[in-house]
Amino acid sequence: QIEELIEADLKEEENEDALFEEYTLLANARELLTQSSQALEEVDVARQCSTKIQNTLQVMEKYALDLKEASKMIKEAQLLFEEMQIALQSFQAKLESDPGRFLYLEEHLRLLDHLKKKYGQNPLKRRKEMEDELEAIENxxxxxxxxxxxxxxxxxxxxxxxxxxxxxxxxxxxxxxxxxxxxxxxxxxxxxxxxxxxxxxxxxxxxxxxxxxxxxxxxxxxxxxxxxxxSGGELSRLLFALKIVLAEKERPKTMIFDEIDANVGGETARLIGEQLKKLGISRQVLCITHFPQVARQGDHHICVSKSENKERTEGQIKMLSKKEREVELLRMLGG
Incomplete structure (x- = not known):
């Protein structure tokens, strides 16, 4: 496959649109040559007429000065006709310059179409990829x-x-x-x-x-x-102890404990509460608990409760006052 792409000898600077435009031009060369020859004859007739007009205006200028502008315009027209002649002659030369160019373009465009169908829209890029792959295999x-x-x-x-x-x-x-x-x-x-x-x-x-x-x-x-x-109580205390030890080293700004006192008794809960209070001296500690021995150690007490109506259950969160906190601790103590 790569040999086919190398043999095609595609160039990066090739513009397929420009090649197709040139191919279309050469494909209609005979008709275009006829039309351009006719145009040249007509331009030549027009140029000759403009010369006669210019000569007439030069004579009339002697008696009518306001014709100077018209005389100037006819001179410019003559120049335009001459430029048109040059352009048409150059166009004809382009059509007649290389008889084999049309055959080359026809074959090259056919090859491009074949390669694009086989290797994608950019055969040159695919060739580079295949060369890289081949080099990788060889090495x-x-x-x-x-x-x-x-x-x-x-x-x-x-x-x-x-x-x-x-x-x-x-x-x-x-x-x-x-x-x-x-x-x-x-x-x-x-x-x-x-x-x-x-x-x-x-x-x-x-x-x-x-x-x-x-x-x-x-x-x-x-x-x-x-x-x-x-046991569950031992695991709770071990996890809490690990948190305490690591907090000394990592020094997190906030620590959150969700029922860290689960599966422990009242005295142990009191000790956990005291440790939480110590932790709270140098950082923010949030603790969810059902033990009054733990809750009483906090600087603030937030009560989370829920209630039911006919359609759904709703949760409430309330920051307790000093008096409300005393009542809530008694409720927690009584179960």
């Missing part, structure tokens, strides 16, 4: 070797990054174990001990480690996998 071995080297280098780099990530995680795990254990003790798990294992795993975009959290909730027990054995 396939070289490219393959280059890709192999790049892959080896990439594997080496990612392996180094994975080792660094594991070392960082292992070091961070030891620090996080201590901080989480302390945070859980403040949340009413007095014997809490967290153990974090960083184990080898298949490489993914996050590294080649599996991180497993273990929790000992009661004295004398073994650490067990949080994912497999922890």
């Amino acid at each position: 396939l071995d070289e490219r393959e070797e280059g890709l192999k080297k790049a892959l080896i280098a990439a594997k080496k780099d990612t392996a180094a990054e994975a080792r660094f990530l594991r070392e960082t995680r292992t070091k961070g795990a030891a620090e996080l174990e201590q901080k989480l254990s302390m945070a859980l003790k403040k949340l009413n798990i007095q014997a809490a001990k967290i153990k974090i294992q960083v184990l080898p795993a298949m490489r993914t975009k996050t590294g080649e480690d599996e991180v497993i959290f273990y929790l000992r909730a009661n004295k004398g027990e073994q650490e067990v996998s949080v994912r497999e054995s922890s």
Whole structure:
């Protein structure tokens, strides 16, 4: 296929519309030559008549000065007739200059039409694409070797990054174990001990480690996998403790807790409330809770309720005053 396009020898500067216009002109050359010859004869007659008119006006100018303008116009007309003669003669020469040009254009336009049907509206562009594809195929071995080297280098780099990530995680795990254990003790798990294992795993975009959290909730027990054995209350407190520890490092401006006190008892809820209050000293904390022990720690109390009418259920949100807050806390305490 590419040989066909190379043999066609298309040029970027070729304008198909201009070629077709020239082809149409040459296709009607015989008729145009006849018409242009007739036009030349008529222009010559007109030029001769204008010469006679000019001579007459020159004689009349001697007695009528206002004919000077007419004499000037006839001179200009003569010049126009001469330019018309030159243009028509040039046009005839163009039609007669190259008898083989018409055959070339006819064949070339037919070839263009064939190539466009076969390769699309821009055969020259397609030729360049095919040449690039051919070059890529011819250099396939070289490219393959280059890709192999790049892959080896990439594997080496990612392996180094994975080792660094594991070392960082292992070091961070030891620090996080201590901080989480302390945070859980403040949340009413007095014997809490967290153990974090960083184990080898298949490489993914996050590294080649599996991180497993273990929790000992009661004295004398073994650490067990949080994912497999922890209760709902333990999970709630562990998640909250993790949020507290990470907040010291990340320092978010706003923290949102949605029933972080779920599955815990009243004393634990009080401790969670106190921790939330501490968090709120340096940032905005929003907490959704059903525990009065938690709600009473907030600087503001927003009551969310719902009511039903005949057609639908509607929700209401209200900022409580001091007196309204006391009433709401008593309601929450009473269930």
